[in-house]
Amino acid sequence: MRSVINKNSKIYYQGKYWNDIFIVQKHISKIITGNENLGWIDWFKEKYSQTPFNHALFLNCGDGRWEREFIDKNIIRKATAFDISKEFIQKAKSLKGKRNIKYFVADANKIKLQKNSYDLVVNMAALHHVQYINRLCYQILKSLKKEGLLLNHDYIGPHRNQYSLPNWFLIKLINHTLPKEIRKSNLGYPHLPTMLLNDPTEAIHSDLILPSINRYFKILEKHDYGGGIAYELLTHNDKLFQKISSKRDIDKHIKNILGYDVIFTKLKIIPVFFSLITAKPKSCLNKVEIIKQQRVENLREKNSAKLYCIYTLFDLIKLIIWNNSWKTRLKMITKYFKILFKR
Numbered sequence: 001m002r003s004v005i006n007k008n009s010k011i012y013y014q015g016k017y018w019n020d021i022f023i024v025q026k027h028i029s030k031i032i033t034g035n036e037n038l039g040w041i042d043w044f045k046e047k048y049s050q051t052p053f054n055h056a057l058f059l060n061c062g063d064g065r066w067e068r069e070f071i072d073k074n075i076i077r078k079a080t081a082f083d084i085s086k087e088f089i090q091k092a093k094s095l096k097g098k099r100n101i102k103y104f105v106a107d108a109n110k111i112k113l114q115k116n117s118y119d120l121v122v123n124m125a126a127l128h129h130v131q132y133i134n135r136l137c138y139q140i141l142k143s144l145k146k147e148g149l150l151l152n153h154d155y156i157g158p159h160r161n162q163y164s165l166p167n168w169f170l171i172k173l174i175n176h177t178l179p180k181e182i183r184k185s186n187l188g189y190p191h192l193p194t195m196l197l198n199d200p201t202e203a204i205h206s207d208l209i210l211p212s213i214n215r216y217f218k219i220l221e222k223h224d225y226g227g228g229i230a231y232e233l234l235t236h237n238d239k240l241f242q243k244i245s246s247k248r249d250i251d252k253h254i255k256n257i258l259g260y261d262v263i264f265t266k267l268k269i270i271p272v273f274f275s276l277i278t279a280k281p282k283s284c285l286n287k288v289e290i291i292k293q294q295r296v297e298n299l300r301e302k303n304s305a306k307l308y309c310i311y312t313l314f315d316l317i318k319l320i321i322w323n324n325s326w327k328t329r330l331k332m333i334t335k336y337f338k339i340l341f342k343r
Helices: 022-033 040-048 065-072 086-095 133-143 165-177 192-198 206-216 230-234 238-245 251-266 287-306 313-322 326-342
Strands: 053-058 076-083 101-105 118-124 144-155 217-224 274-281
Touching: 022 040, 022 217, 022 251, 040 144, 040 274, 053 065, 065 076, 065 101, 065 118, 076 086, 076 118, 086 101, 118 133, 133 144, 133 206, 133 287, 144 206, 165 230, 165 251, 192 313, 206 217, 206 274, 230 251, 287 326, 313 326
Parallel strands: 053 076, 053 118, 076 101, 118 144
Antiparallel strands: 144 274, 217 274
16 A cells, blocks of 8 residues: 655644634634633533543644643543654654653554554544545544544545635635735635645545544534634734734734634535534444445545546646646646546
8 A cells, every 4th residue: 555645744833823813712612612711622521521531542643732731631541642753753752741642653544553442532633634534534443442432623624725716716805805914915726736745645635534434433523613714814824923913903804704704604605624523433334335435445546646646637637737748738638538447
């Protein structure tokens, strides 16, 4: 199995995101917990962890922030965590102190988890980087104990941030209504060739997270908190964050953006970008269907490897348009039709 990986971990933890803004944090808390002053972690502890989970697994843990916080808040007693980046694992180990955390380096696409080992599995923005997402969800299912729990908090929006035209039109329109001093000046449609170059794993199958979870788990709670407009306008908006740091009053503009986000999400004009989900393992699964789904995934990835790591005709057309070489364009088209006629 050949997996798509990002070889440059330095691109993570860079810049400012929408959920770094205090008003946005309160907005998200209100949607998830019903109380803007109750954060989702404290809500999760109150609802699911009055008695701490004994052993939790953290997927693609990065620098280990979340497992440290879960232990410090007495949500879990001990943790196991992995990441493909040796640098991140080294940093996480250096920061764990005396906490009971075991770290190891692993590729989420290839990992084989120990069966019946964990009381809780935590996905904090990890699954949207996973190529073999069906395989990993099945591994998670087998690794959880019978009464175990999956906590999924992730981006579930358009794959590789390739937004629909109505979605992008609204983002551009609302950005234009903002005062120039906080209008996002570097707003551009996510450039697929650049994404494939900088991080081919970014949102690689974000649109398959929900179907994959639903396949193997029974969802207990699902709290969608939008982001279809607000995420793009607020994240990496340097001018806006400069005003925030200088304590300029821009709260009303941020609230307006969040208001538009809520309205257009409710009208289903834009999709949900972010969701918090809790789920239990399904007890009865069709083994034939499990094998079938894995074959489908394997074939999808085999074909994608031949097509420059893309998955849709629409994305192929984008690559063709953005490529300046007619020879390469012809090669792309030929490869696509060869795969198409082999099906």
